[in-house]
Structures are given as structure tokens and as C-alpha cells.
Amino acid sequence: MPRALWILIIGMALNVTASSFLWPLNTIFIHDHLGKSLSVAGFVLLANALASVVGNLVGGSLFDKIGGYKTSLAGIFITVTASIGLAINHEWIPYIIFLTISGFGTGIVFPAIFAMAGSCWKAGGRKAFNAVYVAQNLGVALGSALGGVIASFSIEYIFAANMGMYLLFMLLAIFGFKGMEGDLAAQTTILNEKQPMKSQIRLYALLMLCLGYCLCWVGYVQWQSTIAAYTQQIGITLKQYSLLWTINGALIVLAQPLVSTLIKWFAKSLKIQLITGMLIFIISFSVAANAEGFSGFLTAMVILTIGEMFVWPAVPAAADELATKGKEGLYQGIVNSTATGGRMFGPLFGGFLVDWNGMNMMFGVLSVFFIMAIFTTLFYDRLLKGTNRGNEIAAHVHK
Numbered sequence: 001m002p003r004a005l006w007i008l009i010i011g012m013a014l015n016v017t018a019s020s021f022l023w024p025l026n027t028i029f030i031h032d033h034l035g036k037s038l039s040v041a042g043f044v045l046l047a048n049a050l051a052s053v054v055g056n057l058v059g060g061s062l063f064d065k066i067g068g069y070k071t072s073l074a075g076i077f078i079t080v081t082a083s084i085g086l087a088i089n090h091e092w093i094p095y096i097i098f099l100t101i102s103g104f105g106t107g108i109v110f111p112a113i114f115a116m117a118g119s120c121w122k123a124g125g126r127k128a129f130n131a132v133y134v135a136q137n138l139g140v141a142l143g144s145a146l147g148g149v150i151a152s153f154s155i156e157y158i159f160a161a162n163m164g165m166y167l168l169f170m171l172l173a174i175f176g177f178k179g180m181e182g183d184l185a186a187q188t189t190i191l192n193e194k195q196p197m198k199s200q201i202r203l204y205a206l207l208m209l210c211l212g213y214c215l216c217w218v219g220y221v222q223w224q225s226t227i228a229a230y231t232q233q234i235g236i237t238l239k240q241y242s243l244l245w246t247i248n249g250a251l252i253v254l255a256q257p258l259v260s261t262l263i264k265w266f267a268k269s270l271k272i273q274l275i276t277g278m279l280i281f282i283i284s285f286s287v288a289a290n291a292e293g294f295s296g297f298l299t300a301m302v303i304l305t306i307g308e309m310f311v312w313p314a315v316p317a318a319a320d321e322l323a324t325k326g327k328e329g330l331y332q333g334i335v336n337s338t339a340t341g342g343r344m345f346g347p348l349f350g351g352f353l354v355d356w357n358g359m360n361m362m363f364g365v366l367s368v369f370f371i372m373a374i375f376t377t378l379f380y381d382r383l384l385k386g387t388n389r390g391n392e393i394a395a396h397v398h399k
Contacts, residue, residue, distance in 0.1 A: 004120040005128060007176040011072075012113055012135040013142070014172060018083070018165035019106060020143020021158050024245050025151060026099070027225045027347065028232065033155060034092050038229055039355055042348035044096055045225065048103035049344025053337040055107020060115070060333020062108070064326055068116035068180045071329075075108030076170045083163040090159055107340060111332040116180045118320040118328055126270075126317035133313040134256055141249025148242025202322040206331060208380040210338035212274075212373030213315050216281060217342025218349060219366040220308065223301075225347035226354045226362060227288065236294050244301045251305045259309045270314045274377045277310025282370045289363035315339075 001009075026048075030041040055075065062071040082102035085094065114132060121128040143165075150157045223244075231241050267273035284307055288300035316335050323331035353362040 001124065001128075001131060002121050004180055005117060005124075005131060007172070008113055008117050008120070008180070009131055009135040011169060011172050011176065012132050013139045014165060014169040015106070015109060015113075016136045016139025017143040017146075018139075018162055018169060020140050020245070020249075021147040021150070021162040021165065022086075024144055024224060024228065024242060025147065025155065025158060025238075027228050028238065028241075029155060030095075031229055032232070034095070036092075037355070038226060038351040039348070041229075042225065042351035044099065045347040046344050047096060047100045049340050051100045051103035052107035052340040053344060055104040055109075056111055056333045056337035056340055058333075059108035060111040060329040060331070060336070063112050063115045063329025063332075068112045068119075068329075069177045071112040072109050072116075072173055072177055073170075075105045075112065076166070076173050078102075078105030078108065080163075080166045080170050081105075083159075083166045087159040087163040090156075107336070110336045111329055114316050114332040114336070115329040116177075118316075118332070120180060126313060129317045129320065130256075130260075130313040134253055137249040137252035139249070141246050141253065144242050144245035144249060148239050148246070151242070152239055202324070203331075205380050206319055206322050206334060208376055209274075209315060209318060210335060212278070212376035212380075213311075213335070214338045214342040215369040215373040215376075216278060216311060217339050218346040219281060219285065219369055220304070221343045221346035222350045222362065222366065223304070226350040226359070227297075230354075230359055231297060234292070236297065240294050244297060247298070248301055248305045251302065252309055255306075255309070259306065263310065267310070270318050271377060271381060273310050273314050275374055277307045277314075278370050278374050278377065280304075280307030280310065282367055283307075285363055285366055285370070289360065 026045060027038070027041045030036050030044055031038060036044075059071055059075055062074070079102055082098045082105060085098040086102070090098075114129065117128045117132045124131075146161065147158055150161055228241060232238070263273055267276060280303060284300050284303035287303060288297060291297045291300055316332060319331040319335045320328065350362050353365060
């Protein structure tokens with residue numbers, strides 16, 4: 001891999017490590033320490049995710065206009081400012097405000113990093129995005145493990161750790177991301193065109209794919225919200241819950257060679273890769289629905305992890321192939337905002353279902369969502385057929 005991609009990988013790992021100190025514990029902190037209901041916690045996480053959606057779209061557009069370096073620094077500066085505010089004051093109202101600002105800042109950073117990864121190693125194809133995805137999950141493993149240990153002393157220390165790691169990420173970005181601007185000349189030419197693109201078919205294909213992607217995230221995010229609170233109710237400790245996410249991140253890093261081999265052997269196309277992962281999601285949630293203790297949730301988490309290793313890296317790779325020149329940032333922004341949209345509505349939706357009719361209702365509805373996601377994935381690439389450029393893209397994506 002190119003040196004620039006390695007720097008992006010390290011940066012992404014630092015970024016996600018910082019956020020992973022906090023996000024697994026958000027619902028628990030709001031519910032147990034601030035005394036709010038799961039539905040209220042869902043609203044707070046919705047505000048954070050809505051800000052991230054806006055940040056994703058802003059970050060993608062900024063990448064196409066001013067390049068990855070300036071875009072990522074803008075997002076990091078906003079996030080660092082919010083993390084300092086949280087470390088100083090994390091009472092109820094400041095918590096909502098700073099968590100929302102943090103969501104906007106991190107939302108700007110993610111599409112910029114993914115777009116830079118795609119532009120700095122075009123020959124790598126989906127490998128570049130898989131590498132960034134692995135870095136994300138290395139951050140999840142480190143942040144969750146360290147966060148669980150820190151929270152066992154006092155959950156108050158989590159906010160200082162979050163701030164310190166974001167400051168370290170900012171230093172790396174200032175000195176390491178410089179020069180990763182992308183082909184701004186080509187981007188400016190495209191953006192200045194008065195004529196609309198001849199065909200929006202690639203954008204429509206991406207939107208259909210992202211619909212299923214969003215539904216998957218609505219289910220996945222329950223592990224960070226309703227399932228997190230439920231594990232506390234049935235006697236699973238905070239340290240054990242954090243361990244689940246440590247295993248999730250570590251398995252993604254350590255099992256990467258095995259899963260990559262399986263994908264090469266079995267998933268000959270991105271469509272097969274995505275649908276296989278979604279079927280594995282259904283199995284995982286079936287196991288979680290019948291789990292009564294830590295071992296059951298551990299088994300469900302391992303299965304869930306295998307599923308996400310199939311699904312999560314494939315969507316940004318497809319977006320990179322679908323994107324026209326000068327629109328790479330926008331397409332990655334759409335992908336990230338879709339995932340964030342699932343994370344935004346997921347906790348609120350799951351919280352309402354659990355408060356209304358219990359965990360079994362939630363697991364049943366989520367299974368339907370995964371089936372719907374399979375159907376949208378089955379048909380997304382049909383939109384590409386019938387155009388010369390679409391057939392060319394489809395062939396390249398399916399390599």
C-alpha cells in the first residue's frame with residue numbers, strides 16, 4: 001500500500017479510538033448517570049447522528065471543492081473543540097450540545113478520509129476501503145478495551161481520554177495529511193460545468209444500495225443502545241459489555257486474512273458479498289434474541305462481526321466505482337450519511353419498540369429490516385444495465 005494510505009489508516013485508527021472511548025457508553029451514561037429514559041437517550045443520540053449526517057454531506061462536498069487536507073482539518077478542529085467542552089462540563093444540557101457538535105465534526109472527517117483513500121490508491125480497488133475499515137475496527141477494539149478499564153475506575157475519566165486522543169489525531173492530520181488534496185483541477189472542472197450530467201443512473205443505483213445499507217445500520221446500532229441497556233438489566237457488567245466491542249474490533253483485525261480468503265473464494269461480486277453479510281446479520285440477531293447471559297451475547301457478537309466484515313467495506317468500494325470524476329467526495333458523503341442516518345434513527349426507533357412491547361418485538365422488526373435490505377441489494381445494479389458506462393462500471397465492481 002502507498003505511504004499516504006498508511007498515514008490515513010493510522011489517522012482513522014486514532015480517530016475511532018477517540019470516539020470509542022465514549023460512544024459505547026453514551027446510552028449507559030444518559031440512562032444510569034443522568035437518569036433519563038431509553039427513549040430520551042435515543043433522542044440525544046438522534047441529535048448527534050443528525051449532525052453527523054449534515055457533516056457527512058458537508059465534508060463530501062468540501063472534499064470536492066477544497067481537497068482532503070483542509071476538509072479533514074476543519075472537521076477535526078470542530079471535534080476537538082467539542083471534546084474539550086465535554087471534558088470540562090458533561091451535565092445534561094452541555095452534554096447534548098457538545099455531543100451534537102462532535103457529531104458534526106466527525107461527520108466531516110469520515111468522507112474526507114474515505115475519498116482520500118480511494119484517490120491515493122486507485123489500483124487497490126476495494127482493498128483501500130477494506131484497509132480503512134480494518135483501521136476503524138482496530139480503533140473500536142482499542143477504544144472499547146481502554147474505555148472499559150477507565151470507566152471501571154470512574155466514567156468521568158472517559159471524557160478526558162476522549163479529548164486527549166482527538167488532540168493526538170489532530171497533530172497527525174496537521175503534519176501527515178498535507179498534500180492529500182486529490183485532483184482538484186479535475187474536480188473544479190466538473191463542479192463548474194453548467195450542464196447537468198447526462199445520466200444520474202449511477203447516483204440512483206447508489207441510493208438504492210444505500211437504502212439497504214441504512215436498514216442494516218438501524219439493526220446494528222441496537223448493540224450500542226437498547227441491547228447495551230438490556231445487558232445491564234440481566235446482570236452483564238459494564239466491563240463485560242465493553243469486552244464485547246473489544247472482541248468485535250480485535251476479530252475484525254485478526255480474522256481479516258481468513259474472511260478475505262472466503263470473500264475471494266465465495267463472493268465473486270459485491271452483490272454476493274453484501275447479501276451474504278446480511279444473511280449472517282439475521283443469524284446473529286436470532287442468537288441475541290434467545291441469549292440469556294454473557295456467553296449468548298458473545299456468540300451473537302462474533303457472528304455479527306463476521307457479517308459486518310462482509311457488508312461495511314463493500315458499500316464505500318461500490319460508491320468509489322460509481323462516482324464520476326470530481327464527485328468522489330460527494331458519493332462517499334452519501335454513503336457515510338446513510339450509515340449515520342441508520343445510527344440516527346436506530347436508537348430512537350429501538351428505544352420506542354422496547355419501551356412499547358419489549359425486546360422480542362424489536363428483534364422481530366429488525367429481522368424484517370434485514371430481509372428488506374437483501375431485496376434492495378438484489379436490484380440495485382439492475383439500474384446500471386442498459387448504458388455502456390453502466391455496464392463498464394458493473395463489470396469493474398464485480399471483479
